[in-house]
Amino acid sequence: MENAFPVARELIESIFGLTVQALSTAEDYERFCRENMLHPVQQFFRAEDLRKLSDSMQEGDVVYIQDQFQIDFIIFCWDGQSVLLGPFCTHIFSRGDCMQLLKKLTLSAGLYDSLLSYRDRFPLMNFSSVFHITTSLIKLISDREYHFHTIDYASVSEGYVKSDETTIRQQYSQFICEHYSAEQQFMHSIQTGDSESALVQLQHLQRGFQSFKKLGTTLENERIAAAIVRTMVRIAAVRTGLPTLSIDMLSRANTIATKKAKTIDQIYAEKEKMVIAFCEEVKAHNEQGYSHLISSVIYYMEHEYDEGITVAQLAEEFHVSPNYLTSTFHRETGQTPTDYLRRIRTRQARRLLLTTNLSIQKVSEKIGIDDSNYFVKLFKKDYGMTPSQYRKQYKL
Known part of the structure; x- marks a missing residue:
């Protein structure tokens, strides 16, 4: 035994x-x-x-x-x-529970954050x-x-007072104020691209609301909660000037994933994934300093590189002329849209060469190039060797 x-x-x-x-x-x-x-x-x-x-x-x-x-x-x-x-x-332990317990034990309110983190x-x-x-x-x-x-x-401790109707109203008022403050901190974290802080605030928001209500939860309730968080994230992202296309694509991905989720934990995981993705995009956008048009074009290419993208198609998508798009893109990035797209594709191809056993033809198709010979030519231009040579030299 x-x-x-x-x-x-x-x-x-x-x-x-x-x-x-x-x-x-x-x-x-x-x-x-x-x-x-x-x-x-x-x-x-x-x-x-x-x-x-x-x-x-x-x-x-x-x-x-x-x-x-x-x-x-x-x-x-x-x-x-x-x-x-x-x-x-x-x-679950709410903010109101925490303050009431500290008061009951006649302990300092300074333990508030420590107690919440401790229980987590x-x-x-x-x-x-x-x-x-x-x-x-x-x-x-x-x-x-x-x-x-x-x-x-x-x-065992003395001093616990059962909440009457007046106390409950006061606690609810306090909860609303605290919840609003947490929402503002959460949105500020999104606007600064601070994913670590945003995730901490997201956990506080979820814990606080669920525990105050003292109710169980369902998949449908959590899908609604995810939609609320999604809206807050979108608003914060708009305030930073993140391109609408970027916002819509990230938001749509979370909407689809949330609908497909089979458990509450999956919904939580998708919310966290969305928050991280938005923070990364906001951070990159703030650091690059590109115009709204060029940021949108770059985001589109980085997420649709496996499609048959051309400059003409990009210009039509963003309602500008091909010449204007090319000249503006080159002025801000130092590259043409075609060169930028090529580097995105060959970078993705390099990842596939090192992490999969896909044939060169399949790798070419995965990055949106049907002609594998043309793909080999582009790859060699960027990395100085053919895809096969690169895989042989660097794949573990």
């Missing part, structure tokens, strides 16, 4: 993201508490108290604990050591799922009868 524990622990952590730890020495307890404690008020994360609890337990005891910050654990004794599942959280470290799981995982693990490693107990440190 002992050999089954490491395998079961690895499976639980891989599938559910739920940490499973065996604590036996004083160093184990110290390490666990040091890695997981945010504030001394968390009695369960004091190594001495955790050790005392463990020593007081007998084989067969299973204890569920929720600490002062509403962080959850399950602990049981097995083979002379304590097995601990967690930390995990059983519900742990998986969000319903209790019944964790209880089922625990009992399954116990059955696998032991044949003992187990008895379940609960310790709720969260209810």
Whole structure:
């Protein structure tokens, strides 16, 4: 049975993201508490108290604990050591929840951001799922009868006041103000092309709205939420002067992906992908300083290079004459549209040569050139060797 524990622990952590730890020495307890404690008020994360609890337990005891910050654990004794599942959280935590809890514990509001970030470290799981995982693990490693107990440190603190109607209205007003502020920060991050900051703000927006409502969610609700985020991103992108074509293509891609998504996690992932893509485009646009026309043409070529693009077609697409397009493009970029498109195509061809086993003809077709001999000529112009020679020399 002992050999089954490491395998079961690895499976639980891989599938559910739920940490499973065996604590036996004083160093184990110290390490666990040091890695997981945010504030001394968390009695369960004091190594001495955790050790005392463990020593007081007998084989067969299973204890569920929720600490002062509403962080959850399950602990049981097995083979002379304590097995601990967690930390995990059983519900989403809103900004209002955070402020109310800090007030309840008479702690400084300065812990606000730290507490929200702290809780984000742990998986969000319903209790019944964790209880089922625990009992399954116990059955696998032991044949003992187990008895379940609960310790709720969260209810020990004094000062909690049940919200009346007036308090709820005040909390809702505060939530709206905070949510609006978060939206503005999110849009500002898009406008500056800061994808890291934008993703952090996106997480705050999602968590805050869902947790305040205290409702479950559905695929349709999340598709609506994705459309709202998409609108905010589009508005922010317009403010930066990002070409309309770029905005429409990125937005359309997210709309299609969201409709095809089969799970809420997929919708979240597509939203994050869209935010990153917009930030990259905004950042590139701000750094290049090209005109609206040339930025749009470049974006079109970079995303439609596999089509039969000509200067005449580009001019028609953007409602200018071919001569005007060519002269303006050359003035701003130092290249003709044809040369710029060639370099896009050969760069993509180089990637395919190094990462796939496609034939030269197939690579040529993938980048929008039907004549493979012409493709070889263009590639050699940019890289000084044929596609076959390049693949042979550089492909691992």
